[in-house]
Amino acid sequence: MSGRPVPSATRAVIGGSGSLAAGLPADVHPDSTVLETGLVFDTPWGESPPFTLFELGGQRALHVAMHGWRKGVSRGRASRQVFSVLHRAGVRRILSDAGVGSLNRLLDPGDLVVVDDFVDMTTDRDRYGVVAGDHLLIMRDPVCPTGRQALLDAARRHAPDRRLFTRGTYVVTEGPRFESPAETRHLQMLGDVVGQSFCPEVWLARDIDACYAGLYLIVNYGEGVVRDWEHEVLARHFHEDAALVGRIVLDALAALPADADCGCRDLRKPTLLT
Numbered sequence: 001m002s003g004r005p006v007p008s009a010t011r012a013v014i015g016g017s018g019s020l021a022a023g024l025p026a027d028v029h030p031d032s033t034v035l036e037t038g039l040v041f042d043t044p045w046g047e048s049p050p051f052t053l054f055e056l057g058g059q060r061a062l063h064v065a066m067h068g069w070r071k072g073v074s075r076g077r078a079s080r081q082v083f084s085v086l087h088r089a090g091v092r093r094i095l096s097d098a099g100v101g102s103l104n105r106l107l108d109p110g111d112l113v114v115v116d117d118f119v120d121m122t123t124d125r126d127r128y129g130v131v132a133g134d135h136l137l138i139m140r141d142p143v144c145p146t147g148r149q150a151l152l153d154a155a156r157r158h159a160p161d162r163r164l165f166t167r168g169t170y171v172v173t174e175g176p177r178f179e180s181p182a183e184t185r186h187l188q189m190l191g192d193v194v195g196q197s198f199c200p201e202v203w204l205a206r207d208i209d210a211c212y213a214g215l216y217l218i219v220n221y222g223e224g225v226v227r228d229w230e231h232e233v234l235a236r237h238f239h240e241d242a243a244l245v246g247r248i249v250l251d252a253l254a255a256l257p258a259d260a261d262c263g264c265r266d267l268r269k270p271t272l273l274t
């Protein structure tokens with residue numbers, strides 16, 4: 001089964017904790033048509049996680065749940081499996097989501113943030129492998145401006161009463177645990193939200209010549225930020241907002257222009273190393 005060829009698709013959704021509790025894509029978007037589910041492919045880094053192939057807005061797209069993470073596979077390896085599949089499918093536009101913690105004290109649980117920058121604080125070198133590996137990856141504008149705008153427009157349509165932040169810096173940590181108060185104070189100097197999924201996805205997307213943007217749902221305060229967070233609040237957002245987050249991401253995916261002049265292609269240059 002896993003020896004099958006990867007079907008062609010131009011778009012992809014890398015689902016995260018923000019949409020995990022919803023049944024993407026079929027249960028959250030009435031116009032999506034699921035073509036195949038449970039698609040597992042061989043990759044140079046082992047068998048991929050299961051993908052769903054679907055059609056939305058006249059485009060074929062792949063969906064993978066929870067960043068492809070699963071027990072027994074390191075996150076770096078899982079990311080390379082996912083991007084190896086997206087690369088072979090010919091995917092050029094990727095949207096993602098995640099539940100994240102706050103670092104900026106202006107943020108509250110339930111807020112939505114479309115970030116435009118990141119700081120990678122991970123140290124696991126296994127996260128640092130590339131898929132294509134033949135280009136210089138420039139991180140001047142790491143997040144696709146067209147993808148960000150599509151997410152912002154869709155969020156305003158579907159959640160007009162939510163606070164929506166149009167920029168921010170995502171600090172990426174290793175997990176699987178949350179941060180200590182002292183770590184949070186340190187990370188507050190670096191960015192606005194903290195989570196574990198943005199890297200390596202953002203630069204693996206550039207590695208395979210695809211655009212990348214994400215929608216982030218605040219599910220807890222960072223330790224020592226504003227006040228102690230509550231598990232019930234985190235669980236409520238995790239469950240009750242999943243369909244909303246999924247709907248925003250899918251609507252944004254459908255709205256993405258086929259040929260946007262976003263500038264991402266100019267930030268990937270042939271490597272000078274041989």
Ligand SMILES: [Zn+2]
Pocket residue numbers: 144145146147210211212262263264265
């Ligand atoms: Zn782009």
